[in-house]
Amino acid sequence: MTTPSSKAGTKGVPRADRERQILAAATEEFGRHGYEATTVAAIAGRVGVTKPLLHQYFGGKQDLYLACLDPIGDRLLDAIHTAMAEHDTDAPPTPLRVLSALFTALDGRREAWFVLYDPTLPSGSDAARRAAYYRDAIDDLAAAGTAELLHTAGTTDPLDADALKYAWRGLCTALVRWWINHPDQSPEAMARRCARLIEAAHTILSTGDGTM
Amino acid sequence: MTTPSSKAGTKGVPRADRERQILAAATEEFGRHGYEATTVAAIAGRVGVTKPLLHQYFGGKQDLYLACLDPIGDRLLDAIHTAMAEHDTDAPPTPLRVLSALFTALDGRREAWFVLYDPTLPSGSDAARRAAYYRDAIDDLAAAGTAELLHTAGTTDPLDADALKYAWRGLCTALVRWWINHPDQSPEAMARRCARLIEAAHTILSTGDGTM
DNA sequence: ATTCAACTTACCCATTGGTAAATTACCTTA
DNA sequence: TAAGGTAATTTACCAATGGGTAAGTTGAAT
Numbered sequence: 001m002t003t004p005s006s007k008a009g010t011k012g013v014p015r016a017d018r019e020r021q022i023l024a025a026a027t028e029e030f031g032r033h034g035y036e037a038t039t040v041a042a043i044a045g046r047v048g049v050t051k052p053l054l055h056q057y058f059g060g061k062q063d064l065y066l067a068c069l070d071p072i073g074d075r076l077l078d079a080i081h082t083a084m085a086e087h088d089t090d091a092p093p094t095p096l097r098v099l100s101a102l103f104t105a106l107d108g109r110r111e112a113w114f115v116l117y118d119p120t121l122p123s124g125s126d127a128a129r130r131a132a133y134y135r136d137a138i139d140d141l142a143a144a145g146t147a148e149l150l151h152t153a154g155t156t157d158p159l160d161a162d163a164l165k166y167a168w169r170g171l172c173t174a175l176v177r178w179w180i181n182h183p184d185q186s187p188e189a190m191a192r193r194c195a196r197l198i199e200a201a202h203t204i205l206s207t208g209d210g211t212m
Numbered sequence: 213m214t215t216p217s218s219k220a221g222t223k224g225v226p227r228a229d230r231e232r233q234i235l236a237a238a239t240e241e242f243g244r245h246g247y248e249a250t251t252v253a254a255i256a257g258r259v260g261v262t263k264p265l266l267h268q269y270f271g272g273k274q275d276l277y278l279a280c281l282d283p284i285g286d287r288l289l290d291a292i293h294t295a296m297a298e299h300d301t302d303a304p305p306t307p308l309r310v311l312s313a314l315f316t317a318l319d320g321r322r323e324a325w326f327v328l329y330d331p332t333l334p335s336g337s338d339a340a341r342r343a344a345y346y347r348d349a350i351d352d353l354a355a356a357g358t359a360e361l362l363h364t365a366g367t368t369d370p371l372d373a374d375a376l377k378y379a380w381r382g383l384c385t386a387l388v389r390w391w392i393n394h395p396d397q398s399p400e401a402m403a404r405r406c407a408r409l410i411e412a413a414h415t416i417l418s419t420g421d422g423t424m
Numbered sequence: 425a426t427t428c429a430a431c432t433t434a435c436c437c438a439t440t441g442g443t444a445a446a447t448t449a450c451c452t453t454a
Numbered sequence: 455t456a457a458g459g460t461a462a463t464t465t466a467c468c469a470a471t472g473g474g475t476a477a478g479t480t481g482a483a484t
Contacts, residue, residue, distance in 0.1 A: 009461030011449040037248035037332040120249035153412035163390045170386020171379055178378040200365035205414040221429030223481045
């Protein structure tokens with residue numbers, strides 16, 4: 001069944017491998033240009049294959065998008081979840097742990113982040129709904145974190161918490177974008193850089209208050 | 213010349229007014245869905261007009277985009293520039309002043325921010341180049357600010373400065389996005405909220421350092 | 425009635441998502 | 455080793471969408 005003892009009909013690249021190639025290429029294209037601006041032919045061309053093969057393997061363009069979305073969504077969700085769970089004493093603070101987990105999860109597929117946050121998805125489509133599901137799930141995790149942080153700071157306005165959630169997401173997005181533009185940087189180097197930046201922000205907020 | 217003493221041919225809405233309507237609608241559509249996912253017909257429909265009118269008034273789709281880009285680019289550039297210039301003693305710190313200026317400049321055209329940061333622009337096009345010009349100009353202003361901040365904090369790595377620039381831009385983007393989802397909030401309310409959030413971030417970074 | 429800006433109808437054509445039918449190349453088996 | 459089977463893949467096509475244009479139509483002011 002899963003092991004078709006026969007090896008007849010083995011032209012070209014095995015389907016499983018080809019599917020992986022296609023998914024990788026599609027994820028990068030979708031992430032880089034957005035759903036609408038991405039053409040199926042371009043993805044096919046990247047893999048060195050023609051359009052109908054993608055359709056046979058994955059169905060329509062939207063199905064292909066979903067096939068890209070699900071793995072990265074689950075991966076990110078899981079990474080963030082476990083990163084937030086392990087609050088050891090004298091471990092790095094939660095935001096840094098989350099960032100570090102993010103970089104590790106996105107290593108080799110950095111553009112995938114933007115598959116989740118694609119504004120060109122046809123509104124009302126299945127794809128848009130599923131992407132929203134993952135975004136919300138991640139946001140819920142972030143919400144827990146930011147709420148806790150704001151509580152520590154004594155702020156209670158729920159809108160403030162919501163805005164902080166957005167701000168945090170935007171920060172992550174920006175750092176991933178910077179990372180994409182600096183391909184040589186390892187996930188660990190990114191984590192260290194973020195630690196430095198947070199440290200800098202800390203001292204800045206403490207000292208400068210008049211002119212900055 | 214500019215005042216055609218004759219008033220013959222005055223059917224419908226005067227051209228100048230119509231052009232304003234179209235630009236407003238186009239800016240919102242481009243900002244909301246991105247260049248590629250926006251159709252000229254959709255913009256026309258929003259104004260209650262048909263496609264050829266847009267072409268007659270503005271030329272092609274890309275020209276229309278440029279007609280949206282230029283005003284908002286200049287406006288933002290100017291707003292940020294003047295906000296960074298006025299460093300009075302006991303004025304709000306620079307980041308807050310910039311944010312405040314941003315919200316004021318974007319009032320009534322919040323989606324315009326995303327016209328500048330549209331990843332779906334056809335790479336290599338005039339539109340992409342012009343958008344990049346504005347982005348770079350704004351980034352240069354931001355670079356001056358972040359470099360100064362990092363210098364204060366004692367960090368010297370130029371890559372760190374670049375990353376911080378990205379982070380700051382991402383923060384602004386996220387806050388604008390939140391603002392779009394909360395239409396009732398005034399620019400001033402947003403500025404106050406940002407002040408609160410920065411304050412909260414300050415106390416958080418000062419106190420929590422083990423578990424957070 | 426004429427004029428002229430404002431505006432539309434009706435069309436063209438390139439791109440692109442999608443499909444049906446063939447074809448290639450490897451493997452097995454007689 | 456020739457025949458058959460099957461997975462992998464392509465060629466050739468269709469239909470819809472969307473940017474763009476040419477030519478006409480409307481209607482207020484003169």
